[in-house]
Amino acid sequence: MPTFGVLHDFRQKLPWSVSTATYYEECLGLISEAEELGYSAVWLSEHHGTPDGFLPSPLVAAAAIAMRTERMSIGTNVLILPLHHPLRVAEDAAVVHALSGGRLVLAVGQGYAPHEFAAFGIEHSHRPSRLEEGIEVIRRAWRDGTTGFQGRRFDVPDGPFEPRPPAGAPIYVGAVAPTAVDRAVRLGDGLVVYVTEYDDLAARYDVLLEALAQNDRDRASFPFVWTTMVHLADSSDQAWEEAAPALAYLESPLRDEHVQPADLPRDRLLVGTPDEVGDLLQEIHAEVPFDHLAFWARLPGLAVPQSRRSQQLFANHVIPRLT
Incomplete structure (x- = not known):
């Protein structure tokens, strides 16, 4: 049966209504409440150069969350690995593992925004190779406790690596x-896939199944994580009125x-009453057996009471209908 998590990017829709410190504290409070409610994970995004404060340092935030939670996994969704030196990521992630008792799920991606790569002086075209080599650097350091690596993009001298996360720490x-x-x-x-319009999910899943078959990997041991947008209220109209500006x-x-709210396909988004969204997710899971679903717990512009509800x-x- 699937598990469920919340996603936070800590961005505050312009114009800002509270200080960054206050907004972060509000989001950390929602994350603590999510753990109490039984959510199994929290996921943290990464972007740079945005005026709304989109989270630029997910592993720093992960360390703070590790101190505020006890059980839930803490995942990055996703850390843009080509923007970073992988040894630095390996070290920071290992520290989060130590602080959290091994609860980190390091999820990485190659990124897409040219302005982010320009800001860090990294060639946009090097994204795939930097991602592949970066994963190898992290795995070797975590597995072997040594840092030696030589590739097209990275040349890392051999040396000791500690602290190491638990064996088998996932990437x-x-x-x-x-x-x-x-x-x-x-x-x-x-x-990890991000799909907002739920009827697109089946096609994404088919791509995964084909790749697993081509690489002789077992679906049962390869989790499929779906991140999306969800907002619930006591009525469909109330949920849509609250969520539509944020979704746009x-x-x-x-x-x-x-994008204007009127441009959004209301009938293809997980916005409505608990019964409506529950029915949809039961139908979706019967067709696409996702292992984990995570959604924005605080859409940009929503107040804490709306997000909490x-x-x-x-x-x-x-969740009880699907577990």
Whole structure:
């Protein structure tokens, strides 16, 4: 049966209404409440150069969350590995493992935004090779306790590596395109996909199944993580009125255009009452047996009470129907 998590990017829709410190504290409070409600994981995104404060340092946030939680996994969704030196990521992630008792799920991806790579002086075209070599550097350091590596993009002198995370500490890969999914299957321990319109999920799952078959990997031991948008309220209209502006805000940079709420396909999004969304997820899971679903616990622009209510409704009325 699937498990469920919450996702936070800590971005505050402009104009900001509270200080960054206050907003972070509010989100950390929601994360602590999510653990109490039984969510199994929290996921943290990464982006750079945004005016709304999109989380730029997910592993720093993961360390803070490790101190506020006891049981839930803490995942990155996703850390843009080509922007970083992989040895630095291996070290920071190992420290989060130590602080959390081995609860980190390091999920990485190659990224897509040219301005982010320009900001760090990294060639955009080097994303695939930096991702592949970066994963290898991290795995070797974690597995062997040594840092030696020589490749096209990275040349790391040999030396000791500590602290090491628990044996088998997972590295998931975020991917959508067939080539990227094939890379995820070859190099990763699980796949993370972001799909907002739920009827697109089956096609993404078919790509995964094909890649698993081509690489002779077992589906049962390769988790399929679906991240999406969910918002619940006591009525469909209330849920949509609250969520639609935030969903349009999230979709605008992805589509590279200014999206209006009226542009969104209301009948293809997980927004509504607990019964409506629960029915949809039961149908979806029967067709696409995702292992884990995580959703934005605080959509940009939503107040804490709205976010808390949605998270509570999902935990109390939707999760029991699928577990």
